[in-house]
Amino acid sequence: MPDPGTPPVFPPSSVVLVSGASRGLGLAMVEGLLAEGVKVAAFARTVTPELEALAEKHPDVVHVDSVDITDQVACKAFVKAVEAHLGVIDGLVNNAAIGQDSLHVHTSPERIEQIIETNLTAPLILTRLVLRRLLAKGKRGRLVNVTSICGRRGYPGLVAYSATKGGMDAATRSLAREFSGRVLANAVAPGFFASEMSAVLGQTELDQILRRTPSGRLTTAEEVFPVVRMLLLETTNINGQSLVIDGAGSI
Ligand SMILES: NC(=O)c1ccc[n+]([C@@H]2O[C@H](COP(=O)([O-])OP(=O)(O)OC[C@H]3O[C@@H](n4cnc5c(N)ncnc54)[C@H](OP(=O)(O)O)[C@@H]3O)[C@@H](O)[C@H]2O)c1
Structure with missing residues (x-):
């Protein structure tokens, strides 16, 4: 019998679900996790x-499908199919999100609702689904929420988006408390990096961000992955944190 007073040790995640893995950071994380020998659902x-090619190249350790994160039925069916193919998911990376490029007064109520549903409500429901199934199997797990410096700093044109990222940061802290001893819950909060989402930034905005960034350059998706890797695979006692990766641009 383990001593109930012994602090839990979290095993590295062996089956990781990455949402929003078709391109950008999500795809980079799938490739990185596969190189670490992790089974990946995406x-x-x-x-x-690109995602299809990974599934074809590694059929025994990759499970991919087309799922809209706001479709709860599809998410549940996907999670069950992953369990049958790869085993119980013991690592979840909430990465899927949509961006915004419009002043708040010019953003339609429908668009505001869509941003909140995609970036906040749906990831919380997916987290509930995955963690319930993990805990029911008596396993420990790890959660990484991909948030943003927009959750802590203001940016024009990103009001609803920022609200969702700040919301996920706050949820991360409460998840860490609520699942104490069972789930390590953390967030990574990148600064702007090149992707389809950030392609809306103009040169003036990029120059301004660069001027404000002591390291003198923007973050890359490849620089976010090692932090996610650490949170999923290394033995650490980091819990309930939101780790900013932005070259100190937001301090
Ligand atoms: N790029 C930045 O500057 C930046 C900075 C800080 C934080 N982030 C965060 O980093 C994460 C990745 O962003 P990225 O820059 O790599 O963006 P991206 O290239 O636009 O990728 C977003 C991913 O989410 C998926 N997605 C969007 N809506 C979805 C839905 N309803 N259901 C399922 N999947 C959905 C997209 O695929 P489909 O469109 O095919 O569904 C895509 O795979 C996001 O959480 C973003 O907020 C980005």
Whole structure:
């Protein structure tokens, strides 16, 4: 019998679900996790040729499908299919999100609702689904929420988006408390990095961000992955944190 007074040790995640893995950071994380020998489940609304190629190359350790994170029925079916194919998910990376590029007064109520549903409500429901199934199997797990410096700093044109990222940061802290001893829950909060989402930034905005960034350059998706890797695979006591990766641009 383990001593009930012994602090829990969290095993590295062996089956990780990455949402929003068709491109950008999500795809980079799938590739990185596979290189670490982790089994990876990945979805997005579109299964891109890049994601499809990974599934074809590693059929025993990769499970991909087209799923809209706001479709609860589809998410549940996906999670069950992953369990049958790869085993119980013991690592979840909430990465799927949509961006914004409009002043608040010019953003339609429908768009505001869509941003909140995609970036906040749906990831919380997916987290509930995955953690319930994990805990029911008596296992420990790890959660990484991909948030943003927009959750802590203001940016024009990103009001609803920022609200969702700040919301996920706050949820991370409460999840760490609530699942104490069972789930290590953390967030990574990147600064702007090149992707389809950030392609809306103009040169003036990029120059301004660069001027404000002591390290003198923007973050890359490849620089976010090692932090996610650590939170999923290393033995650490980091819990309930939101780790900013932005070259100190937001301090
Ligand atoms: N790029 C930045 O500057 C930056 C900075 C800080 C934080 N972040 C965060 O980093 C994460 C990745 O962003 P990225 O820059 O890599 O963006 P991206 O290239 O636009 O990728 C977003 C991913 O989410 C998926 N997605 C969007 N809506 C979805 C839905 N309803 N259901 C399922 N999947 C959905 C997209 O695929 P489909 O469209 O095919 O569904 C795509 O795979 C996001 O959480 C973002 O907020 C980005």
